[in-house]
Amino acid sequence: MASEAAFFLGQFLRSPVTTGAIMPSSRYLAAAVATPILERGDPVVVELGPGTGPFTAEIQRRLGGRGRHIAVEINPRLARRLAERHPQVELVVDDAARLPHLLAERGVPAADVIVSGLPWASFTAGVQARLLDAVLRAMRPDGAFTTFSYAHARPLAPAIRFRHRLHAAFEEVVPGRTIWRNLPPAFVYHARRPRAAPVT
Numbered sequence: 250m251a252s253e254a255a256f257f258l259g260q261f262l263r264s265p266v267t268t269g270a271i272m273p274s275s276r277y278l279a280a281a282v283a284t285p286i287l288e289r290g291d292p293v294v295v296e297l298g299p300g301t302g303p304f305t306a307e308i309q310r311r312l313g314g315r316g317r318h319i320a321v322e323i324n325p326r327l328a329r330r331l332a333e334r335h336p337q338v339e340l341v342v343d344d345a346a347r348l349p350h351l352l353a354e355r356g357v358p359a360a361d362v363i364v365s366g367l368p369w370a371s372f373t374a375g376v377q378a379r380l381l382d383a384v385l386r387a388m389r390p391d392g393a394f395t396t397f398s399y400a401h402a403r404p405l406a407p408a409i410r411f412r413h414r415l416h417a418a419f420e421e422v423v424p425g426r427t428i429w430r431n432l433p434p435a436f437v438y439h440a441r442r443p444r445a446a447p448v449t
């Protein structure tokens with residue numbers, strides 16, 4: 250656990266904007282982002298920015314061998330570690346902004362659930378728009394999208410901008426309760442019913 254935290258911190262020091270956090274999320278936050286994964290069926294679950302894999306482990310546990318779990322990680326060092334730990338996950342080392350193309354290459358028309366670990370508040374307006382547009386284009390109309398935000402960042406401009414984008418992109422956006430057993434405390438956005446128009 251200590252070495253995992255140290256490894257993750259090392260990735261933050263190398264690429265602070267892309268990594269966006271100094272330590273991996275807790276299992277409590279992981280449980281909250283994975284709630285749309287139901288106990289039945291064979292869903293296609295896409296995970297964006299798995300890092301060292303706290304959300305990955307929870308998604309795998311909930312799937313219990315059902316469906317497909319495709320994870321897209323841009324950092325090859327994090328991806329290598331994730332692949333060792335979760336060989337059963339279909340790991341793609343690429344930019345999540347290419348998600349519709351990545352799914353098409355794998356014969357997947359659309360995702361049922363997209364779970365994001367991306368650090369939205371670190372991103373510029375342009376990067377936020379590109380990534381959210383990719384999410385909208387890659388999910389089923391009846392699909393679910395979950396993502397998290399740090400509670401302390403809620404009043405900051407990039408977080409506000411992302412919240413507005415999220416409301417523009419989905420008909421339903423419900424913020425969850427603050428998860429205090431995460432460092433730093435965080436909350437989850439549960440989004441459904443993507444609007445047809447791309448985010449600009």
Ligand SMILES: C[S@@+](CC[C@H](N)C(=O)[O-])C[C@H]1O[C@@H](n2cnc3c(N)ncnc32)[C@H](O)[C@@H]1O
Binds near residue numbers: 368
């Ligand atoms: C805040 S960390 C979260 C890691 C993990 N999900 C967790 O909660 O501990 C953000 C992760 O997103 C990855 N990432 C950032 N931008 C990305 C992009 N455009 N495409 C795919 N992964 C990206 C980073 O490399 C990092 O692993």
